Amino acid sequence: MHLTICWLYPTSMNIYGDRGNVLALERRAQWRGIDVTTIGAGIGEPLPEDVDLFFIGGGQDGEQVAVAHDLQGAKSEAIRRAVDDGAVLLAICGGYQLLGHEYRPHDAAPLPGIGLVDLVTVAGPERFIGNVVVESEFGTLVGFENHSGLTTLGPGVKPLGTVSVGRGNNGIDGFEGVRHRNVVGCYLHGSLLPKNPVLADWLITKALERRYGAVTLAPLDDAFEHEAHASATARAVATR
Numbered sequence: 001m002h003l004t005i006c007w008l009y010p011t012s013m014n015i016y017g018d019r020g021n022v023l024a025l026e027r028r029a030q031w032r033g034i035d036v037t038t039i040g041a042g043i044g045e046p047l048p049e050d051v052d053l054f055f056i057g058g059g060q061d062g063e064q065v066a067v068a069h070d071l072q073g074a075k076s077e078a079i080r081r082a083v084d085d086g087a088v089l090l091a092i093c094g095g096y097q098l099l100g101h102e103y104r105p106h107d108a109a110p111l112p113g114i115g116l117v118d119l120v121t122v123a124g125p126e127r128f129i130g131n132v133v134v135e136s137e138f139g140t141l142v143g144f145e146n147h148s149g150l151t152t153l154g155p156g157v158k159p160l161g162t163v164s165v166g167r168g169n170n171g172i173d174g175f176e177g178v179r180h181r182n183v184v185g186c187y188l189h190g191s192l193l194p195k196n197p198v199l200a201d202w203l204i205t206k207a208l209e210r211r212y213g214a215v216t217l218a219p220l221d222d223a224f225e226h227e228a229h230a231s232a233t234a235r236a237v238a239t240r
């Protein structure tokens with residue numbers, strides 16, 4: 001099988017090591033004998049055709065201004081069409097904020113989002129920084145957050161999960177992230193996927209199933225991944 005990953009804005013939207021998510025997706029597919037092609041699509045660059053999985057990482061407000069405007073129009077439409085057709089998308093923090101209708105930063109005019117998910121983000125007075133533990137359909141997810149944006153999901157929009165440690169979407173409703181079709185958006189840096197292998201494999205499986213039908217990934221020896229997950233979760237709980 002073959003997996004095509006489109007890494008959106010690999011240089012602009014890649015803070016706190018979010019590139020580790022792309023490495024984890026590539027390796028966990030390759031370790032199962034799946035061929036992977038990863039294509040970067042930066043500002044002014046076209047989106048590749050026939051993408052199975054989109055990834056966009058986090059970014060500072062300044063980077064998000066240029067990215068938000070570059071996404072408007074044809075790129076947003078192409079991503080929405082692919083997701084409606086079952087393509088997978090993982091968006092972290094600043095990338096997650098741009099999935100919605102709008103992101104209103106502190107020191108810039110409101111930024112238009114892709115309009116993929118019914119959510120809005122507004123920069124708040126406090127920067128949420130710290131470890132995060134989330135209870136989700138993928139089990140316990142662990143990472144860390146560093147954002148001032150406060151994200152509110154529209155009525156009926158499904159969160160990724162509920163926060164057991166940390167602040168999450170807005171520090172008020174107890175939700176973290178968003179789930180929409182085969183889309184996962186969240187504030188979890190870490191990077192997220194190396195220490196949350198269940199989610200990594202779900203993303204790979206869904207991306208392959210759109211092209212090949214039912215897919216069952218061979219199990220991997222995830223001893224290191226589980227140890228990293230347990231260690232990060234224990235640290236998060238101990239320091240909350």
Ligand code: GLN
Pocket residue numbers: 015057058059060061064092093094095097146147148149150
């Ligand atoms: N600039 C956005 C915020 O501060 C996103 C930050 C990030 O991607 N870590 O909320």
